[in-house]
Amino acid sequence: MFSHARRLVTHLALVTIAFGIFPAIALAQETISPPQQVRAFDAPSDAGGVIALVWSASPYDGPGVRYSIRMRESEEAARGPDAKVIAEFPSDTRYVRDAKLPWWTRPADRGDHYFPVKSGKGLELKNGRTYSFTVSAVKGQAHADSPVVQAIPEPNWVNWNAVNNLLVVLLFGAVLAGSIYAAKRREIFLRRIPGLDAVDEAIGRATELGKPILYLTGAGDLNEPSTLAAAVILGRVATRVASFETDLLVPHRDPIVMAVCQEITKQAYLEAGKPDIFKEDSNFFITTDQFSYTASVDGLMLRKQPAANFFMGSYFAEALLLTETGASTGAIQIAGTDSDHQLPFFVTTCDYTLIGEELYAASAYLSREPIQVGTLRGQDIGKGIVMGLLVIGTVFATAGVMMGSEWPSIVLDLLKDLK
Amino acid sequence: MTFLRRQLPLLMTFVMGIIFIAQYYVPHPVSEDLLTTVSKWLQIIGGFALILGVTSLFHQHAVKIRRKEPGWGYSFVLYAGMLGTIAVGLWVNGKESLNGGMTAFGWVYSYTMVPLQGTMFAILAFFIASAAYRSFRARSREAAVLLIAAIIVMMGRVPLGEYLVPITGDITQWILNVLNASVRRAILIGVSLGAVALSLKIIFGVERSYLGGGKE
Numbered sequence: 001m002f003s004h005a006r007r008l009v010t011h012l013a014l015v016t017i018a019f020g021i022f023p024a025i026a027l028a029q030e031t032i033s034p035p036q037q038v039r040a041f042d043a044p045s046d047a048g049g050v051i052a053l054v055w056s057a058s059p060y061d062g063p064g065v066r067y068s069i070r071m072r073e074s075e076e077a078a079r080g081p082d083a084k085v086i087a088e089f090p091s092d093t094r095y096v097r098d099a100k101l102p103w104w105t106r107p108a109d110r111g112d113h114y115f116p117v118k119s120g121k122g123l124e125l126k127n128g129r130t131y132s133f134t135v136s137a138v139k140g141q142a143h144a145d146s147p148v149v150q151a152i153p154e155p156n157w158v159n160w161n162a163v164n165n166l167l168v169v170l171l172f173g174a175v176l177a178g179s180i181y182a183a184k185r186r187e188i189f190l191r192r193i194p195g196l197d198a199v200d201e202a203i204g205r206a207t208e209l210g211k212p213i214l215y216l217t218g219a220g221d222l223n224e225p226s227t228l229a230a231a232v233i234l235g236r237v238a239t240r241v242a243s244f245e246t247d248l249l250v251p252h253r254d255p256i257v258m259a260v261c262q263e264i265t266k267q268a269y270l271e272a273g274k275p276d277i278f279k280e281d282s283n284f285f286i287t288t289d290q291f292s293y294t295a296s297v298d299g300l301m302l303r304k305q306p307a308a309n310f311f312m313g314s315y316f317a318e319a320l321l322l323t324e325t326g327a328s329t330g331a332i333q334i335a336g337t338d339s340d341h342q343l344p345f346f347v348t349t350c351d352y353t354l355i356g357e358e359l360y361a362a363s364a365y366l367s368r369e370p371i372q373v374g375t376l377r378g379q380d381i382g383k384g385i386v387m388g389l390l391v392i393g394t395v396f397a398t399a400g401v402m403m404g405s406e407w408p409s410i411v412l413d414l415l416k417d418l419k
Numbered sequence: 420m421t422f423l424r425r426q427l428p429l430l431m432t433f434v435m436g437i438i439f440i441a442q443y444y445v446p447h448p449v450s451e452d453l454l455t456t457v458s459k460w461l462q463i464i465g466g467f468a469l470i471l472g473v474t475s476l477f478h479q480h481a482v483k484i485r486r487k488e489p490g491w492g493y494s495f496v497l498y499a500g501m502l503g504t505i506a507v508g509l510w511v512n513g514k515e516s517l518n519g520g521m522t523a524f525g526w527v528y529s530y531t532m533v534p535l536q537g538t539m540f541a542i543l544a545f546f547i548a549s550a551a552y553r554s555f556r557a558r559s560r561e562a563a564v565l566l567i568a569a570i571i572v573m574m575g576r577v578p579l580g581e582y583l584v585p586i587t588g589d590i591t592q593w594i595l596n597v598l599n600a601s602v603r604r605a606i607l608i609g610v611s612l613g614a615v616a617l618s619l620k621i622i623f624g625v626e627r628s629y630l631g632g633g634k635e
Contacts, residue, residue: 157445252472288469291535317543324546338613340606359613372620
């Protein structure tokens with residue numbers, strides 16, 4: 001009886017060992033290899049404070065395995081008690097290809113892992129200090145640590161990611177220079193821009209009616225190219241206004257623009273041989289506030305009834321408030337803006353609208369100076385190049401998707417982030 | 420004198436232009452510091468220029484009051500409003516509220532400026548209606564296209580319109596995402612090239628009329 005019971009207990013014990021303890025041992029002994037070819041280096045093309053970590057992809061990469069990164073601010077191993085876990089993420093994430101770096105600054109193969117360590121919440125990387133890192137693969141309770149790697153963050157002098165942008169600027173500059181050279185040697189055809197042809201008509205009409213001309217330079221300051229273009233066109237318009245001996249009103253929203261436009265207008269009257277009729281207060285400041293300025297200019301239009309209104313430069317919500325009031329007074333209205341969201345309002349309320357680049361072409365069109373006309377030709381060649389690049393980019397992107405290949409990225413990366 | 424009026428500004432424009440083109444490609448903190456410093460300079464210059472602007476404004480309206488030009492009463496209102504706001508602003512050190520209560524300066528802003536700005540902005544709705552009325556009278560082929568596109572987009576954007584004619588939602592999205600977006604991008608490419616060309620012209624001294632006159 002007792003021997004039977006003992007045998008039963010022995011069997012139970014063996015079953016328990018077989019189904020309970022052995023798997024536990026197996027689990028505890030499950031091994032995972034450490035991340036391979038781990039490198040740490042100062043992240044290039046930045047202002048410093050960033051260290052890039054790169055390591056090879058592993059066969060076990062998947063949702064069940066995680067990578068843990070520990071850091072220590074010293075040259076000692078990043079495994080000590082004061083080592084800090086700075087990131088933990090699934091092992092099938094954070095690849096070089098996700099970093100969207102162009103091929104010429106890619107630190108490793110697209111399939112390798114890439115993790116930039118940068119200052120953030122509770123973490124600060126200072127330039128010139130050494131930091132140690134360990135990348136660990138973690139699966140359940142098991143983990144495998146990489147060798148310790150070290151790097152020093154440093155600021156860099158060149159943003160290599162933007163080299164394609166620089167090349168495009170240099171290419172465009174060369175095209176402009178070539179066009180100016182060509183324009184000096186032979187006459188270049190300019191297509192008609194009705195809005196600019198109407199400038200003389202508008203000034204003539206104002207002269208006949210004995211009414212003033214209103215010229216606005218927009219909402220921007222001199223940092224904006226559109227304001228500079230508006231100021232340059234003002235010079236051309238003012239020369240003709242002076243020769244017709246018509247009154248000119250230029251209300252401003254920015255005092256610096258006002259000061260510059262005063263000088264431009266004065267010079268225009270000098271060039272027209274009419275310095276005696278120049279009025280210092282033809283350019284005047286109203287306010288920097290958007291709607292106060294609008295109300296004031298609207299009032300000016302209704303009281304002075306200018307025969308011609310020019311709206312050049314960049315505009316926001318005030319565009320329609322200004323032009324619709326101007327239209328109600330029966331004035332000839334010519335607008336020129338690069339504010340694409342306001343273009344529909346200008347097109348519907350003004351007699352002529354210079355759309356986008358025509359604003360920048362106006363100076364050359366009105367002056368007909370070879371150098372100015374040359375830059376216009378340069379712009380057109382630039383547009384042709386951009387159109388060609390659009391076609392090339394579309395073809396390469398489509399080919400890349402259809403073939404599932406990586407090679408189109410050699411071209412597509414060159415065309416990225418050109419703005 | 421010519422050097423100060425002409426050559427020095429051109430030289431400064433060239434040097435600063437080249438430096439700040441390069442600054443875009445240099446991520447080093449020295450480059451960032453330079454940009455920050457120059458931005459501060461601009462703010463300081465802007466502050467001084469504002470004195471110039473306010474002087475111009477006072478002069479303009481003083482002349483109107485002195486000559487009793489039509490509407491000179493408005494100039495008087497401007498003087499009263501501006502000097503009154505400056506006075507109450509200085510009195511409370513520019514604070515709009517003090518000890519939980521609104522200051523006179525805050526009152527002027529909340530009960531004068533804000534409603535007036537709101538009123539001006541609200542007028543926009545009526546102006547859009549009147550501008551739309553004029554534009555949508557289908558006098559030409561372009562106006563007819565504009566009218567049809569506008570009707571479809573309006574129908575597609577208003578819940579009732581899309582409920583009545585469900586297809587307008589999809590057509591609206593197509594008009595906005597394909598036709599509108601592509602044209603806007605084309606305009607932006609032209610604008611960008613124009614802006615770069617103008618900037619290069621100014622940096623290299625080809626365009627000089629912003630200095631007051633285009634010729635020597």
